[in-house]
Amino acid sequence: MKTLKRILLVEDNLKDVDLTLAALADHNLANEVVVARDGAEALDYLYARGAFAGRDPGPPAVMLLDIKMPKVNGLEVLRAIKSDPALRTLPVVMLTSSREEPDLAESYSLGANAYVVKPVDFLQFVEAVKQLGVFWAVLNEPPPGTAHR
Amino acid sequence: MALLNPGPVLRPGRRWRAACCLALGLAFGAGPALPAPPSREYQVKAVFLFNFAQFVDWPPAAFPSAGSPLVIGVLGEDPFGAALDDAVRGETVASRPLAVRRFRRPADIAECHILFVSRPASARLGEVLAALDGRAVLTVGEADDFAARGGMIHFVTDKSRTRLRINLDAARNAGLTLSSKLLRPAEIVATARNAP
Amino acid sequence: MKFSLRDVPIRRKLMGALLLTSVTVMLLMRGSFFTYEYLNFRSNTARQLGVMGRMIAANSTAALAFENEPDAREILSALRVEPQVTAAALYTADGRLFTSFAAPDRASPLPASPGETGFRFTGARLAGFQPVLNDQRRLGTLYLEYDTGPVMRTWLRDSVTIALAVMGVVLVVAYLLARALQRQISAPIVDLARTAQAVSERGDYSVRALPAGGGEIRQLTDAFNQMLTQIEALNRELERRVAARTAELEIANKELEAFSYSVSHDLRAPLRHIDGFAGLLVKADGERVSERGRKYLATIASSARQMGTLIDDLLVFSRMGRSEMTFRDVDLRQLVDEEIRTLQAQNPDRRIRWDIGPLPVVPGDRPMLRQVLVNLLANAVKYTGPRDPAEISVGARPDGAGKVVVHVRDNGVGFDMQYADKLFGVFQRLHRAEEFEGTGIGLANVRRIVSRHGGETWAEAAVGAGATFFFSLPLSRPALS
Known part of the structure; x- marks a missing residue:
């Protein structure tokens, strides 16, 4: 089995976290998932500060980023990452309920690598999350200089 | 008058003869003797004498009164027969009736305004004119040189037509005014020097 | 295309009206003048012939009285200088033809005997009888025949020539006058029309027609300008209202967008959770749930999915109404x-x-x-x-x-x-x-x-x-x- 890379899941809704983790676990992809409950936490993790000071070094292989969150929302997180040269190369997949065009357009213009709408249908949701995990955490080669584990 | 009007000069036709016969019949039908009818020439001349009355103006003194007649006199032998009487019958000129008188000798000449001097009487023209001297009488004659010898109107027969030769001076001297219209178809002559 | 007088510009309509009036008046005047002249000509000719007849008659008295036919002929021959006299004759008092002359080209015979006194027209031929009187005594009758044809033709030709010349001159003068006059009337109207066109083409309500002339046209211009002012004011008011309404609409639209965003995001999440956890339950403890329970769980899941579809469709429908x-x-x-x-x-x-x-x-x-x-x-x-x-x-x-x-x-x-x-x-x-x-x-x-x-x-x-x-x-x- 290939080495699993770390996935950063940024999601404020616990039920969604559960579902996502369940979906990943269903495909044995759940081991290396770090969950941040809002944008601030996500940034703390990325900068290894606050609660995440002294975490395993290195950026995750991919960040699954919800848009609608308290405190710092997904688009703000995205803007912060993409404007920081150190973090700019981090792949970001928007995982959101929003089908709204402005969200889509802004995400891409800020540099999102993908945009996935969470399907209502659980089976489809599981399938989507699995594909995401497989693609980003297994198949995709991260940019050079990013640590594994 | 219509009946006695001169017939056509160029074309004496049946109509004229009929009129002539009728006139004669009316004039002499009741008479015991039928004198020879006047020639065509004298019928014309009779009408001419009457016509002179229309183209000549007499001085007022020539008439005794306003209603007195205009007298046509014939001196000597009368060549007109009844033609002259017929021509004037019933006519008036300037509202004067017309009358015809016949004089045998110049001495007989009484009141008269037109005097026809017959050919024979013209032999003693000088005596006639002398008798009329100072009187407003239009003298008319047919003897040769009548006008040149002091007469006023001379009937000249030319190719069977009657033409007028007028001695204007004589008429003027007598106090008569001749219409220019009368002069128009006439030949004007003057009294010869050797005239009596 | 059918021609219609209504399509003709006002300049030409006025021009035409003025010219038509001038020409009609001129023709009527010309026509009455012509008729008058014609009648005058005839009565003048008749009178002249009467005078001529009386003169000839007066001259002919002695000739008739003393039966001087050459003289009479000479008198008549004096008429030859007048080429229009085509025939003349003298009759004696008893109605015989005394003497006569006739133009060489005259065909018909002279009257055999005198007729009624007076001159009459037979077509272009004026003929008649004049008694020859001396001191009211009728000495005969004069017949005169006068052909007015050549004179009439000359007169007609001259009249027409003059009429045409006058008409030409009048037309030119009328045209110049009409052009000057119609400009007085039409210029303000044309200006007004031009302004109206500018207004309607450019939608520029700030232009004004030049006030010109007086009377109705001035009223029209003033009314037009007033209307423009009113329209301008109405326009401004309308623009103001549209701007206000647009702002309101934009606010409403924003609210609607926020609403559908909420629907899109917040409404779908619980549905996803219902379906998701129902699925997880079946997966984790499916064997422990009864057959009926599994059926219920399936219904819960499908209802949630159906609601998701409905929400998606509603969002699409809403987008269709709003998106550019x-x-x-x-x-x-x-x-x-x-x-x-x-x-x-x-x-x-x-x-x-x-x-x-x-x-x-x-x-x-x-x-x-x-x-x-x-x-x-x-x-x-x-x-x-x-x-x-x-x-x-x-x-x-x-x-x-x-x-x-x-x-x-x-x-x-x-x-x-x-x-x-x-x-x-x-x-x-x-x-x-x-x-x-x-x-x-x-x-x-x-x-x-x-x-x-x-x-x-x-x-x-x-x-x-x-x-x-x-x-x-x-x-x-x-x-x-």
Whole structure:
């Protein structure tokens, strides 16, 4: 089995976290998932500060980023990452309920690598999350200089 | 008058003869003797004498009164027969009736305004004119040189037509005014020097 | 094209009226003058001939009295100097022809005897008798014949020449006068018309017509200018109101956007959770739940999914009403062909006979028009489900009023026309959900899109006998969308 890379899941809704983790676990992809409950936490993790000071070094292989969150929302997180040269190369997949065009357009213009709408249908949701995990955490080669584990 | 009007000069036709016969019949039908009818020439001349009355103006003194007649006199032998009487019958000129008188000798000449001097009487023209001297009488004659010898109107027969030769001076001297219209178809002559 | 006096510019109309009046007046005057002159000429000629006759008669008295025919002939021959005297004759008192002369070209014989006194016209020939009197005594009669023809012809020719010359001069003068006068009248009107045209063409209500002249035209100009002022004021008020209303609408739109964002995001999440956890429950403890319990769980999950679909459809419908349209030429035939391929792929077991007629290229928003055809064609496929083979035809024809009418006809189950009104409403369905799936929002979308393109939608059908859906689209881009 290939080495699993770390996935950063940024999601404020616990039920969604559960579902996502369940979906990943269903495909044995759940081991290396770090969950941040809002944008601030996500940034703390990325900068290894606050609660995440002294975490395993290195950026995750991919960040699954919800848009609608308290405190710092997904688009703000995205803007912060993409404007920081150190973090700019981090792949970001928007995982959101929003089908709204402005969200889509802004995400891409800020540099999102993908945009996935969470399907209502659980089976489809599981399938989507699995594909995401497989693609980003297994198949995709991260940019050079990013640590594994 | 219509009946006695001169017939056509160029074309004496049946109509004229009929009129002539009728006139004669009316004039002499009741008479015991039928004198020879006047020639065509004298019928014309009779009408001419009457016509002179229309183209000549007499001085007022020539008439005794306003209603007195205009007298046509014939001196000597009368060549007109009844033609002259017929021509004037019933006519008036300037509202004067017309009358015809016949004089045998110049001495007989009484009141008269037109005097026809017959050919024979013209032999003693000088005596006639002398008798009329100072009187407003239009003298008319047919003897040769009548006008040149002091007469006023001379009937000249030319190719069977009657033409007028007028001695204007004589008429003027007598106090008569001749219409220019009368002069128009006439030949004007003057009294010869050797005239009596 | 039929000529109409109304199409003639006012300048020319005035010009024409003035000239026509001048010419008519001139012709009438000329005509009356002509008639007067003609009658005058005749009576003058008759009078002159009378004078001439009296003179000749007076001169002829002695000639008649003394029967001097050469003299009479000479008198008459004096008339030869007057070439219009074609014949003359003297008759004696008793009516005989005394003497005469006649122009060489005169054919008819002279009267044999005198007639009534006086001169009369017979055509152009003036002839008559004049008694020859001396002291009221009739000596005869004079006959004179006078041909007015040559004089008349000369007079006529001269009159016409003069009339034409005068008319020409008058026309030129009238033309110059009319041109000067009509300018006085028409210039303000033409200026007014030009201003009105400028206003209507450029929509510039700030221009004003130059006040010129007086009377009604001045009133017209003033009224026009006043109207412009009023329109300007109304326009400003209208613009102000539109701006205010637009601002309100923008606020409302923003609120609506926020609302649908919430719907999109917040409403879907619980549904996802219901479905998700129901699924997880079945997966984790499915064996411990009774058969009936599993059935309930499945119903919970499918209800949640259905609600998700409804929300998605509502969002699409809302977007169709709000999103901006990008107009470009859209080939309807191409859209139909693409959609048919998709439908065939989605329904590999269905036998469908497609009959696609010529379809136009219309100006429109391509994704939206695609949505229209997707909905109509998918409906046709869906409601012909019980037919084998299904027959679906698409065609178009111009409506003669600048639009094209496209129809999609099927031989499906059709519907009752008394419900046709409900067809295009949101979530209106004419069939039970078990019969045909769907949320009932497709036709509402169709109507909204077509309406935003400036067209109309309607349908004809009978139960069991298929349905035909129509929509019309403008062939040129609508000015306001």
